[in-house]
Amino acid sequence: MSASVAQVLVEQRTHFVRRWTRTSIIGSSSFLVVAALLAVLPFMVNLSLVYSMIDLFILVILAMTWNMLAGYGGMVSVGQQAYIGIGAYSMVVLADSLGLNIFAAIALSAVVCGVIAIPISFLVFRLVGGYFAVGTWVVAEVVRLLVVQFPQIGGGAGISFSAMSDLSRDWRIATSYWIGLGATVIVVAACVLLIRSRAGLALTAVRDDMTAASTSGVMVTAVKRLVFVFAGAGAGIAGALIAVSTMRVQPDSVFSVQWSAFMIFIVVVGGVGTLEGPIIGVLVFWFLKQLLADYGPLYLILLGVIGIVFVLFVRGGIWGLISRKGRIELFPVGYNFSKKL
Amino acid sequence: MSSAPLLETQNLGRKFGQLQVLSDFDLRVEAGEVLGIIGPNGAGKSTLLSVIGGSVGASTGRILLDNEDITRTSASWRARHGIATSYQIPRPFLEMTVLENLLVASTFAANARGKKAEDLAIGAMKSVGLEGYANNPASSLRLLDRKRLEVARALAANPRILLLDEIAGGLTESEVPELVDLIRHVSASGVTVIWIEHVVHALTAVATRLICLTYGRILAEGEPQAVLNSPEVRSVYLGLDPDGENEAESFVKNRPSEVQKEPNTHA
Ligand SMILES: Nc1ncnc2c1ncn2[C@@H]1O[C@H](COP(=O)(O)OP(=O)(O)O)[C@@H](O)[C@H]1O
Ligand SMILES: [Mg+2]
Numbered sequence: 001m002s003a004s005v006a007q008v009l010v011e012q013r014t015h016f017v018r019r020w021t022r023t024s025i026i027g028s029s030s031f032l033v034v035a036a037l038l039a040v041l042p043f044m045v046n047l048s049l050v051y052s053m054i055d056l057f058i059l060v061i062l063a064m065t066w067n068m069l070a071g072y073g074g075m076v077s078v079g080q081q082a083y084i085g086i087g088a089y090s091m092v093v094l095a096d097s098l099g100l101n102i103f104a105a106i107a108l109s110a111v112v113c114g115v116i117a118i119p120i121s122f123l124v125f126r127l128v129g130g131y132f133a134v135g136t137w138v139v140a141e142v143v144r145l146l147v148v149q150f151p152q153i154g155g156g157a158g159i160s161f162s163a164m165s166d167l168s169r170d171w172r173i174a175t176s177y178w179i180g181l182g183a184t185v186i187v188v189a190a191c192v193l194l195i196r197s198r199a200g201l202a203l204t205a206v207r208d209d210m211t212a213a214s215t216s217g218v219m220v221t222a223v224k225r226l227v228f229v230f231a232g233a234g235a236g237i238a239g240a241l242i243a244v245s246t247m248r249v250q251p252d253s254v255f256s257v258q259w260s261a262f263m264i265f266i267v268v269v270g271g272v273g274t275l276e277g278p279i280i281g282v283l284v285f286w287f288l289k290q291l292l293a294d295y296g297p298l299y300l301i302l303l304g305v306i307g308i309v310f311v312l313f314v315r316g317g318i319w320g321l322i323s324r325k326g327r328i329e330l331f332p333v334g335y336n337f338s339k340k341l
Numbered sequence: 342m343s344s345a346p347l348l349e350t351q352n353l354g355r356k357f358g359q360l361q362v363l364s365d366f367d368l369r370v371e372a373g374e375v376l377g378i379i380g381p382n383g384a385g386k387s388t389l390l391s392v393i394g395g396s397v398g399a400s401t402g403r404i405l406l407d408n409e410d411i412t413r414t415s416a417s418w419r420a421r422h423g424i425a426t427s428y429q430i431p432r433p434f435l436e437m438t439v440l441e442n443l444l445v446a447s448t449f450a451a452n453a454r455g456k457k458a459e460d461l462a463i464g465a466m467k468s469v470g471l472e473g474y475a476n477n478p479a480s481s482l483r484l485l486d487r488k489r490l491e492v493a494r495a496l497a498a499n500p501r502i503l504l505l506d507e508i509a510g511g512l513t514e515s516e517v518p519e520l521v522d523l524i525r526h527v528s529a530s531g532v533t534v535i536w537i538e539h540v541v542h543a544l545t546a547v548a549t550r551l552i553c554l555t556y557g558r559i560l561a562e563g564e565p566q567a568v569l570n571s572p573e574v575r576s577v578y579l580g581l582d583p584d585g586e587n588e589a590e591s592f593v594k595n596r597p598s599e600v601q602k603e604p605n606t607h608a
Binding site: 004005006009013015016017198201202204205207208209211212213214215216217218219220273327334335336337 | 394395396415416417420421426428432433434435436437438440441444445446448449450451452454459460461463464465467468472475476478494496497498499500503527530531532
């Protein structure tokens, strides 16, 4: 049989490859510790803060999954609100109309969104760059226009979510919070595991250079479709959480393009194409929101200005500034070459 | 019975707008060959490799691998079926480390998993002497190291056909023989090599056949020394008097840096 380069390149095995580093051990365990501390928060602080934290969870889910799509996959979508809306309505139908258990309903809402993302991907993948962005937005608008045609789910006025309405207000808020926290931990873990996997290696290569990735054997379109479906499912979970926490699904709100604006802001400020960036971006966004909530439009203008400054002058976002001097990983997704002892 | 060549192009052509960069290009590459390609800047050498590698489509003609038409297949498919491309202007995955860059090729092009993928990547990394930079992001590499990474990434793909594009330029006098040695080793392991190079003495040290390209066509082809001594090549590429005796050889051997810096251009 013919020999191959593989045999010429015999590795003497004086080295090995590690996935975990000191920083990723610290980072990942801190993440779990923070999640555990957050779980007891409803017993410690007042409920209005707990309630506003649900927003933060929703934003983490949206930003993490949008970053997979845009930051890694290079697909700058401004239409993820399509799945937020579909997820929210699925939640109402599954939990209220069909009487499914809340957790099962959330999981199924994600599945519904992921499945719907498949045919949509075949449509929008024909477009690139700015056309892709506009195309996804158009799809979201079309979905909204379709949904409001159905009086069974409230038409243009929206529909209320009542599966949790027999709980007392306090318990309802606390329960929504825990559901939101659990979903967030799961989605962040899913993002980390995806990037850590074989598909994640392909996706990271696609992030850096799509053409070189394909000449290195990566099936670029397949990887992009996988991420498109993944991000659709993630946005669906966020939509389901909106239904749970606000107890109401309004088409103009769940299908609002403002969600996309927020995701873009968060990821750009935190750091595009990294797992750490979106989490940092959400914290910045959420604090700004708490600080400036009373200023109305001024707050949105300020967000816009900050976003533009980052796009122009701080390309890597805040995480880029932090990790500028060499790579720091808070999650074990890289490959580290080390000497055998 | 004559068996089909490993790689064949028939009537291959590529246009960029009005510019016909490759035309009626017929090439047969036998398994185990080290095919050297020389030619002035802008001759279409890199375009030829890109069309074979699949990152640039063919405007006309066919490409056959093992007598099978692969003209319509993607670059990714070709990488997974043994054709490893490297770019003249390196295109590393900038934010990934050197090792990770190579793991992409060994994992997807060579379809290796786990330890196998790691061994292939590490082996490729050591073969070009980049192990000292294993954990550094590719963006921190200088041009010469990026070229090494480009070669290593093609090797990590465990290819049947290795496409190389001007990898010796800028190397020092002691580094060129090391590179030549590496290619000789790779070739001896059964890999077919197509190598574009301006550093002609590096090429002639391993090439079994040489092609000189101009204006997207073959100007001369054959045994390396014969090609270098042919009057057409002497005047078009080396810029020598076509009738001079054996000058080409000494020119190539003794003044490689000039050959490398100032090949004639069409422009
Ligand atoms: N993507 C492209 N678009 C337009 N023109 C191109 C492209 N790639 C190469 N060319 C042109 O094709 C010609 C041949 O280029 P190339 O194949 O790079 O030559 P070589 O590698 O022999 O120097 C040049 O005139 C170059 O400008
Ligand atoms: Mg070239």
